[in-house]
Amino acid sequence: MEKLVIDGGRPARSEPMPPAYPGGMMLGQEEAEASGAVVLDQSPFRYYGPNMRYAVQQLEDMISAYAEIPYVLGVTSGTAALVVALKALGVGYGDKVIVPANTFLATPGAVVCSQAVPVFADVDDSLNISPESIDKLCEDDEVKAIITVPILGNLCDMDAIQSIAKKWGIPVIEDIAQSCGATYKGSFAGTIGDIGTLSFQMNKVLTAGEGGAVITRDANLFERAVRYHDQGSFREKSRYGIVSDDEEKAFVGQNYRMSEVTGGVLVEQWKRLNGILGVMRARYIAIQQTLAAELPGIKFRVEPDSTGYTGSHLGMILPNAAIANQFMEYLYAENIQVYPLYGGKPVFMLPQLLHQRTADVKGSPFAYPFRKPVIYTPESCPNAVSLMPRTMYLPISPLLTEQDAVEIAAGIIKVYRSLNISEQKG
């Protein structure tokens, strides 16, 4: 057997992996020119200016065509997209929203900032929200929406989730911040529930540093989303031929409008999406198939759609947290950086949520006299508590070559065998 680096062996890779920003590492001349042109044309605002390029509108039309969904709205961030989606659905004070225990703080954070309270569903072996857990939480009639989050490119079990949501009559928001371009049974992730939200923050598949989008098939939800994101105005009437009466439909909103500079960058990023997905998926499959062939018993995240994932991260479930940490440490020495997500802890264990703290002095959404009080304890999500600290993610950059994939697989096989992982108990 080949020697580990920690035992004086040669590292599986001679250098660290490329930074794991798929779209970010592809930013180039095209993005620079498109955003620069907006500036030189002195027209960085999406709705008017002296020499409009309508970059945000172009981006929205590109997403609409790609995702096969009629309504797309560019916004300032993925968090803004979630708030806008919740407000489009009319969710607010006195409402509860189901959120997976395994997600970024922004998902429950957007719920709280919308004056509602998150309640947490457990995960299953996909590391995504468990349909059974959703079903149980829906028994509480204070629940008014469900947010699903495909984690790091892996799809949620949308057929099961949609049938449960329909049974209870509760709308679904798909937060696909981490999975732009993933498809579930052929449909663009984010187009299956009632409304979808995207993020273009640096860490995501495509990026302009910041940015987000809301997508929906529902003209009424779209109108409400546009109004909320634009201080109550509806400046998209003629573009979509929607007749709407301000006296009747207007409400107070926020400003979450996307800048034309961001739009210019994202139009060019969107053109790179298929290329990025193609390479990531090819490397993902190559590494996964080698590991599966060489390491009988290796456990991957369950894939509810085994071709539609983005391929940005391969999730490996180890027998226990101690061995998972050793696996990570030994692989770092081999120049293969794997890691657990969110410190291996359910999001509600963060102090902001655990202690239910908001910036408000009065009128915190947590202060609402719910018939069924909301408290957060690890016991409510045993699978997340067990799986999160022992699931290690291998980031797969679109910059990885076939040779990189071979070296990475070899390094993982070396460490896995040296640690005798197939013999370890949970």
Ligand SMILES: *Cc1c(COP(=O)(O)O)cnc(C)c1O
């Ligand atoms: C990144 C992320 C967000 C927030 O997106 P921003 O653009 O950073 O506001 C929301 N949800 C999930 C699951 C994310 O990963």
